Amino acid sequence: MEFYQADPTLENYWRGVILFGRNVASYKFALAHALYEVDKTGSDLITLEELAVPFSRHLCEHLKHAPKQITSSKSQYLDTCAGFNQGEVSQSQLIDSTVRRGFGVVLDAFHNVNAAEIDKRFFIDERKTHKGIRLTDNFYLLGERQQYQNLAFETTARWNLVEQAWAMGVSRNLVGVEFDESNQMLFAKVNARRVDITSCCDSLNGYQKGRCFYCYRPISLIPGDAELADVDHFIPWAAREGVANINGVWNLVLACKCCNRGAAGKFAHLPGIKLLERLNRRNEYFIQSKLPLHETIVQQTGRHPAVRKDFLEKNWNAAKVMLFHIWEPNAEGEATF
Incomplete structure (x- = not known):
């Protein structure tokens, strides 16, 4: 896209995802916030359990004022988040559901903008081998940018x-x-x-x-x-x-x-x-x-x-x-x- 081709900085590739990526669910935004918050001082491998804590927290907070977070009519995972807000689901049950159901599509789709993957990846999907994602140098460099x-x-x-x-x-x-x-x-x-x-x-x-x-x-x-x-x-x-x-x-x-x-x-x-x-x-x-x-x-x-x-x-x-x-x-x- 012209948006980041005219100024191909890491922050503008990231903005391309946030502003122009396809929106069929709000999970992309929750994932972005989770990545801002997750502890990045140790290993570059972030397990799904680690990621699930901020990811689910942001979704649950948004559900309180905006019950519609997807374009489809129903989601078993969002039902769990709503149950947590109502005190019917425990924190451990919420995290378990997030690990099993929350990341199914969003990790695959995050880097796709206008039906194609952007040139800069901010994480690698390692769910099959290490039950998590691995942050790339691009994400660490993004964190050092002025913006x-x-x-x-x-x-x-x-x-x-x-x-x-x-x-x-x-x-x-x-x-x-x-x-x-x-x-x-x-x-x-x-x-x-x-x-x-x-x-x-x-x-x-x-x-x-x-x-x-x-x-x-x-x-x-x-x-x-x-x-x-x-x-x-x-x-x-x-x-x-x-x-x-x-x-x-x-x-x-x-x-x-x-x-x-x-x-x-x-x-x-x-x-x-x-x-x-x-x-x-x-x-x-x-x-x-x-x-x-x-x-x-x-x-x-x-x-x-x-x-x-x-x-x-x-x-x-x-x-x-x-x-x-x-x-x-x-x-x-x-x-x-």
Whole structure:
């Protein structure tokens, strides 16, 4: 995929799995979180029993607020997880069930994106020979990368978005994801009732590969970090009277503080036309990642690439008439999207 081919770092291969891998169950997200947490200071062999503890814990926690974790109607393993939440299944029974039933498909499918395996493997399946998986050098190197601390936030955000799409039934009721600036959250409306989904920053960061949309400087999702990302309206809020759905996900980007509100920052100026082309590419990543951002972008900007591009250009031109001033950032890193 162009996503990681344009910037073939380990974190972007990992993001390819989280953002673009096929979602028929949430097990991929639980496995990612388990791998973040499992003790990696000893052997590179992680037994299924070791992996089962964080894997099952994350699934059980998500089941408490999102009972639908798969696209099929029933799962014996998830029934066990639900039984654990209700106090009907013991911890040892949960771990035993996870070892026997929890990893059946996810270990085989984890590295597959768009019907093909990615070039970088993060673990080798050794269930038949050693009853576990063996972490590769790629995973250890991933842990040393600057962006590693952001990945857990991104994984949770993606999991929350997929859960909400399943809960609403995207085939019957397309999910429209919207932005609440007051609490920096993405939300959806269910029968006129608002449902908060997840952090806007955590959801968008992976698609921007952990970098400021404008200058490519690395940004952070960690609260209190000096490089904590801002959510910014690409077409400024000042143009809201002439731009349709300016609060839509199509118009939201993450920016460093310098670009968003620094001395030479964007403020109410309109980003240049090349940056509009970059926004179009980023929105197409949303399309590729499927539900629910695919459905949201289609609803907000159009069903076909040419229509979506025309939508952006028309709104950019309308904003230009109102705002007049064009703004360009100073590059702080290499172009990665």
